Ligand SMILES: Nc1ncnc2c1ncn2[C@@H]1O[C@H](COP(=O)(O)OP(=O)(O)OP(=O)(O)O)[C@@H](O)[C@H]1O
C-alpha cells in the first residue's frame with residue numbers, strides 16, 4: 001500500500017528535511033550566478049591571483065552559492081581544479097598560514113596527486129629542484145605514491161627524524177613561510193601538468209574573528225594577503241588562484257568598517273587585504289517569485305511521479321507560498337524550515353492540502369513567530 005506521502009503529496013521523501021542541502025536545485029540568483037561565472041571565465045589562466053567575496057546574512061545561501069561555484073567548475077572546466085574548504089577550525093589555530101595551506105593539500109587524494117603529477121615532464125621537475133629542492137623532492141615522491149611524502153604534505157601526523165631522513169629532506173613543514181614554498185611549487189607543477197587555475201571556495205571566513213583576537217586576526221589576514229601575492233619570477237609560469245570567500249554581513253562589516261577604521265591610525269594588514277579584492281557578490285533575500293521557485297524545485301526533485309498536472313505546488317498552494325514569503329522575508333533557510341515543519345505535521349494529521357490556516361496553527365503550536 002502506498003503511504004500518505006506518496007498517494008496524497010506525490011512525494012518520495014520530505015524535500016525540506018535537510019537544512020543544509022548544498023546539492024538542492026538553485027532558485028533565483030541569476031545575476032549572482034552570471035557574476036561568478038564571469039569571474040571564473042575571465043580569471044582562469046591569468047597570471048595574477050584573484051580575491052572575490054560572497055557576502056550574505058545568515059541562511060541566505062553563502063555556503064550554497066560557494067558549492068554551486070565549485071560544482072560549475074568541476075563540471076565545465078577541465079583546466080581548473082576547484083576545492084571547497086571551510087575556515088572552521090577544529091581547535092584554535094596556531095599557525096594560520098601553515099594550516100590553511102595544508103588544508104588545501106588535504107583536499108587531494110593520493111590518486112589525484114599521482115594523476116596530476118604524472119603529467120609533469122622530468123625537465124620541469126628538474127627546474128623546480130634547482131630553485132626549491134625540498135618541495136621538488138616531496139612532490140616527486142608523492143608522484144610515485146610514497147605515503148610518507150603524502151602525509152608530510154598534508155600534516156596528518158608528526159614526522160620524526162628517521163622519517164625525515166627517509167624522505168630526504170632536512171626541514172620540516174612547520175612554518176607558514178615553508179608552506180608557501182610548497183604551495184608555490186604545487187602551482188608550478190599544476191601549470192606544467194596543463195592545469196591553469198586552482199579555484200578555492202572558502203567558507204565561513206568570519207570564523208577568523210571568533211577564533212582569534214587582536215593581533216592574531218591581523219596576522220591571519222596578512223597571511224592571506226601573502227598567499228594572494230605569492231609568485232616567483234625565476235620559477236616562471238604557475239597556475240593562478242581564484243578565491244571566493246564566503247563571509248557573513250557581520251564579518252564583512254568588521255573587516256571593512258571596524259578594523260579598517262582602527263587601522264587608519266596605526267596601519268595594519270586589513271586595508272591591503274581589502275585592496276586586493278576584485279569582486280563582491282552580495283546575496284539579497286529571494287523575491288516572492290523566487291521563493292515559489294525554491295519550493296517548486298524542491299518538490300519536483302522529490303516527486304514520486306513527474307506528473308502532478310496543474311498543481312506543481314501540491315501539497316501546498318499559492319496562498320501558502322505567499323504566506324511563507326511574508327514570514328521569512330525571502331531568507332532561504334527559513335523558507336525551507338517553514339515548509340518542513342508544516343509538511344511533517346500535515347503528514348501526521350493526514351491533511352491533504354496545506355493551507356495558511358493550517359500552517360498558522362502549526363507554527364503557533366511550535367512557538368514560531370507568525
Ligand atoms: N538560491 C537558493 N535556491 C535554493 N535553495 C537555497 C538557495 N539559497 C539557499 N538555499 C538553501 O538554504 C540553505 C541555507 O543556505 P546556506 O547554508 O548556504 O546559508 P549560509 O548563508 O551559508 O548560512 P550561514 O550564515 O548560517 O552559514 C541551503 O542549504 C540551501 O538548501
Ligand SMILES: [Mg+2]
Nearest residue numbers: 062063064203
Ligand atoms: Mg554557511
